[in-house]
Amino acid sequence: MGKIFASIKLIVLVAVLGSVFYFYNDTVMMVFRSLNQRYLPCKAPIEYALEEFSPEFGLTEQQFLSAVSEAEKIWETPVAKELFMYKEDGYLKINLIYDYRQEATERLKKLGINISTDKVTYDKLSSQYDSMKNSYNFLKTQYEQALSSFNQRKKAYEERVEYWNSRGGAPKGEYEKLNREKEALDALAEKLNQTAEQLNELAKDINALVSIINQMASALNLDATRYNNINGERGEVFQQGLYKSDIGGQEIDIYQFEDRAQLVRVLTHEMGHALGLEHSEEPTDIMYKLNEGLTEKLSESDISAIQEKCGI
Template identity: 45%
Template sequence: MIYLTRPSATLSLSRRGAGGEVLYNIDIGMRKILNLFFLLIILGTLYQYRAPLGKQFLLLRDNLGAFFAKTPCLEPMPYALGSFDPKFGISQKYFLDALAEAEAVWEKPFGKNLFIYTPADSSFDVLKINLIYDFRQQATSKLASLGIIVKNDRTSYDMLKAKFTALKAEYAAEKNAYDMQVADFNRKQQAYEAEVSFWNKKGGAPRQEYNKVEAERLALEAESKKLQAAQLRINNMVDEINALVVALNRLVASLNLSVDSYNTVNVSRGESFEEGVYTSDGTNREIDIYEFSSRAKLVRVLAHELGHALNLDHVDDAKAIMYKFNQGNNSTLTQADLAELNIKCQVK
């Protein structure tokens, strides 16, 4: 008896129908090939239109996020510590204790837990709080090291402006003198190198000429050290000027002064001065803290950004936690803060 084997990816005889006709089924191997073919077509189409589809996905995600967003205050908002820069010179415990104080600013008058620290929670909706060191804290630390305390008033602005004007003039004079000295040093060094090359080509210099060239070398070394010291002084002046610029521009904004912004020296910055920022893209929520001059200011800026995390807007009361500038000294909510909180938390 001869047994026939069927091809794995062809039509195979299955059974006869009632009228004796032959019925066929598509072989499993052929079905897999067809499924793979259609899958490749779908994937190719998605790849070709990935840009417009990606935009539509983000739009859908944002709309769904808004639709399913929880009303603030119904349950505590989980938060965790994100990036933490040690250049601030504080411990994580110090920062977390300040965060706990900032929580209490909102929770005590409201009579309910609004936030909860969940260090091990990695859920997508956990609020990440980051401590980021950049030019803002660098400027604050520089001024503090010089004994300069910046207050949010016109007197402080006038004092900083006077210091900035005097220091800028001193810097200009020092820089001009330094540039002239460097140019003179370079001429002397070129002459020295030419003289050394001349005598080396002759196989060496007589004792008298050698002593002369050696004296020139020692003089150049001494002058180079003086120039390095002058450069260090100028660099320190630049750091101080730039720190003053950061503080002055901040005061110009917070005091709403009709003056032009101050420019830094040898540095180009397009950033505005913000001590902290709350951001949300519909999926991730973060608070970035950039600058504080004291623990009280740290607690205040944390409380302000936690307010934004509760969807609170800025209020007009200059003493309020939710005022657009961190210029108040109080660590308690004002009536404007409470009114905004009650609106967002739907308290009647």
């Protein structure tokens, strides 16, 4: 009787476990892969797939995947192992996301501003910010004065039109005068619209510069007050890329880069996190916490870290 009862318990247990696996298959597999990467790293390649892809970067999917492939080889070479593998349904999702971060970079390029993370560049950009902000404030004051004058003149015109309309129409001379005033007002309105567009573009350029300056202040550990956007908000410090791993899965989001070499570096850094590597404190490392290096090559410290992770 005891054996029968034990057999029944075993059958029930197997059924329960089977049901859990059936209904929570994706979650179970995610946990399994996470544990496998943590405790048995480098035993099997991480399968990745391209998910979200923004064409605004001017890259094709193949060009982007080529950069990903180059980044994976940077990690694979020192250990002579396949650490990553592209698969259309891979569980590591890699996303190329175009937002204000890349827009800021492109705006600064158009302004001829080259970015390098050092104090000299920071001071130069801060000075440029002050100059651009002064130009913006001057143009804004002129615009507001011109707009106020235009509105007063437009109101006077409308009152005259209403006056003559209430009397059945204006005499020929007055009618022609009103037409000339309308043409003048239309020309002024067009000029005001152009100035407003100029202000808007200048504001975007300044806000792009603010993002970069604040990012540099963070990277250089400067005890400096963060600059504000034109709208009065503090400019957000942004990341070029981000690796995320939770119960929902694993993702690498790429937000910003200036050229292909920097794209490869950002990918290499985030893929290092996917391999289980932590940030380092050495600026020459790919895994440096601020990801601000100028090369996509692994440092000796990076190589030691991945070899240790893979048990080599």
